Amino acid sequence: MFEIHTLRLGELMIPQGESLLRDPIHAWYVTDGTTRILVDVGMPGVEETRRRLGIAATGGGPDSLVRTLGECGTDPGAIDIIIATHLHFDHAWNLDLFPQACVVVQRDEVFHAVDPVATQRIYYLRETLLSLLARKKPSGLRLIDGDVDLMPGVRLMKVPGHTPGMQVPIVSTTKGKVALVSDLGDHYRCWFPADPRATEHPMRFMTGSYLPGAIRSESERVYQDSMARVQAACDIVIPAHDFRIPSHIPAEWFEVPASTRGDLSHSKADHSKAAHSKAAE
Numbered sequence: 113m114f115e116i117h118t119l120r121l122g123e124l125m126i127p128q129g130e131s132l133l134r135d136p137i138h139a140w141y142v143t144d145g146t147t148r149i150l151v152d153v154g155m156p157g158v159e160e161t162r163r164r165l166g167i168a169a170t171g172g173g174p175d176s177l178v179r180t181l182g183e184c185g186t187d188p189g190a191i192d193i194i195i196a197t198h199l200h201f202d203h204a205w206n207l208d209l210f211p212q213a214c215v216v217v218q219r220d221e222v223f224h225a226v227d228p229v230a231t232q233r234i235y236y237l238r239e240t241l242l243s244l245l246a247r248k249k250p251s252g253l254r255l256i257d258g259d260v261d262l263m264p265g266v267r268l269m270k271v272p273g274h275t276p277g278m279q280v281p282i283v284s285t286t287k288g289k290v291a292l293v294s295d296l297g298d299h300y301r302c303w304f305p306a307d308p309r310a311t312e313h314p315m316r317f318m319t320g321s322y323l324p325g326a327i328r329s330e331s332e333r334v335y336q337d338s339m340a341r342v343q344a345a346c347d348i349v350i351p352a353h354d355f356r357i358p359s360h361i362p363a364e365w366f367e368v369p370a371s372t373r374g375d376l377s378h379s380k381a382d383h384s385k386a387a388h389s390k391a392a393e
């Protein structure tokens with residue numbers, strides 16, 4: 113049985129009209145006390161994010177990973193396996209911190225990173241691919257095709273939607289199965305679009321269905337089929353970019369958040385600080 117620690121690595125400030133929306137970036141440390149797994153490796157640091165994507169950020173980079181892993185009592189050198197849910201910049205930037213670990217990624221995701229749909233070109237950074245190519249030991253990279261039982265208690269599901277080679281780990285814990293869904297429905301409102309606990313704008317006609325995220329490579333039907341398949345295979349879902357996700361699972365356990373409080377993606381963030389620092393440059 114595994115425990116899951118959420119690593120809060122930083123935030124992106126996404127321009128939205130005149131405002132900036134805060135977008136939290138997470139990775140997950142998953143361990144049964146013997147095997148140490150990292151699900152995703154986070155975003156570039158503040159300077160790199162601004163230079164490469166033209167957006168403001170806080171945290172990120174290798175420092176935030178080292179610090180948050182340290183808070184879990186471990187360090188990058190102790191990680192055995194990295195599950196890359198997909199290769200977007202905010203999930204797969206810091207691979208070089210883990211030269212000894214085996215990176216597990218869907219083969220179709222690597223192909224898509226080389227030649228993405230046009231709307232996603234900005235999300236794949238060449239350093240991520242170079243980092244995969246540079247993994248010297250054959251044991252340092254495992255490309256997989258489709259659903260795979262990685263080990264007892266950790267199943268990988270290939271779930272196209274956000275990207276063609278997206279994969280979601282289903283992790284067994286003492287309370288049940290947890291799907292770390294990453295960007296396949298990156299907020300609770302995508303999974304429970306009719307539930308007033310999950311969204312400030314419940315859509316009753318969506319009861320029992322799923323709201324695909326705005327960034328997608330596949331059709332809405334394919335995306336929703338992937339979400340339905342994941343929901344059927346787990347007890348709770350943990351979306352990647354929601355402020356309300358549990359910090360330690362199964363100690364903290366809920367299917368739907370208690371309220372919409374903290375779902376800042378709905379509200380315009382106070383960006384006076386960010387605007388001020390930008391003006392000061």
Ligand SMILES: [Zn+2]
Pocket residue numbers: 198200203274295
């Ligand atoms: Zn993504």
